[in-house]
Amino acid sequence: MADDANPPRARGATAATRAWGPPRGFFDVWSRVYDHPVLQWMTYRPVHDAVLRALRRRPPQSVLDLGCGTGQLLARIAGELRPRRLAGCDYSSGMLTHAAERLRDGSAVPVQVGGTSPPAAHGATPAGVALVRGDALRLPFASGTFDAVVSTEAFHWFPDQDAALAEIARVLRPDGTLLLGFVNPPLAVIGDVFRIGSRLLGAPLRWPTPAALRRRVEVAGFAVTGQRRILRLPGFLLPPVLTEARRL
Numbered sequence: 001m002a003d004d005a006n007p008p009r010a011r012g013a014t015a016a017t018r019a020w021g022p023p024r025g026f027f028d029v030w031s032r033v034y035d036h037p038v039l040q041w042m043t044y045r046p047v048h049d050a051v052l053r054a055l056r057r058r059p060p061q062s063v064l065d066l067g068c069g070t071g072q073l074l075a076r077i078a079g080e081l082r083p084r085r086l087a088g089c090d091y092s093s094g095m096l097t098h099a100a101e102r103l104r105d106g107s108a109v110p111v112q113v114g115g116t117s118p119p120a121a122h123g124a125t126p127a128g129v130a131l132v133r134g135d136a137l138r139l140p141f142a143s144g145t146f147d148a149v150v151s152t153e154a155f156h157w158f159p160d161q162d163a164a165l166a167e168i169a170r171v172l173r174p175d176g177t178l179l180l181g182f183v184n185p186p187l188a189v190i191g192d193v194f195r196i197g198s199r200l201l202g203a204p205l206r207w208p209t210p211a212a213l214r215r216r217v218e219v220a221g222f223a224v225t226g227q228r229r230i231l232r233l234p235g236f237l238l239p240p241v242l243t244e245a246r247r248l
C-alpha cells in the first residue's frame, strides 16, 4: 500500500505534498541513551559491521555518513579505513555533540564541528572528520564531493526519501558508492502498519520492502549492485538489509 501510494519520483521532481518527519528534539533526547552498549551491540553494530565489510572491498578516499548519530560508525571508519576526507551529517545537535566527544576522545584525528557550514566540502584536514549539522533533504555539500555515502538506521526517518536520494546522488561523484543499511520488511503491509502507527505517535518512519527501495534508488540514478540481509536478533519480521548501489 505504501509503495503504490507513494511511487518513486524521478531525479529533480518535487514532492506534491509536504512530507514531515520526527522533530529534531526527538533525536536530541534519544542521544542521551543511544550509546548504551547493549543497545549498540544488539541493534546498530551488526549494520555498521556490514557497511564496513562493503567499504573494505573498495576503500573510498572521501566518505559521508548521513544521519551519523553519535558517530559510532564514523569512529570506526576513521580508525580502520582512514579516508582522506570523512564527514558526518545529522540534524540533531544532541547526536552531534556525542559524536564530537567520541571522535575527540577515541582517536588521533582532528574533528571540525560546523554549525550548518560544510567544512568537509571545502578542503577538510586530511584524515580529519567534519561534523556538520544539516538536513538529509538539503545536504550542505557541493556536488560530486564524496566517493561514498553511507547511511545506517537513518534513512527510514527521512520524510521524503526521493528528495534524500536526489541529494545523495548530487553529492556523490559519478561511479560513487551508496550504502543504505536499515530495516526493509519482507512484506509491504508490515511497513504500512509501522508507518501508520509511528505517524500517530508523532514520529513517522517509512520502512520500504527491499524491492520498493531498489526501485526508488534506481529511479534516483543509481545501479543497485546488491541487497543483502543483515543478521540481527530479533530480525524475523523486521530484518535490516544492506542496499549497495553505484551512482550512474
Ligand SMILES: C[S@@+](CC[C@H](N)C(=O)[O-])C[C@H]1O[C@@H](n2cnc3c(N)ncnc32)[C@H](O)[C@@H]1O
Pocket: 021, 027, 044, 066, 067, 068, 069, 070, 071, 072, 073, 089, 090, 091, 092, 095, 134, 135, 136, 137, 151, 152, 153, 154, 157, 158, 159
Ligand atoms: C537511529 S539514528 C542512527 C544513527 C547512526 N547512523 C547509527 O547507525 O548509529 C538516526 C539518525 O538520523 C538522524 N536524522 C533523522 N532525520 C534526519 C534528517 N532529515 N536529516 C539528517 N539527519 C536525520 C537523527 O538525528 C539520528 O541521529
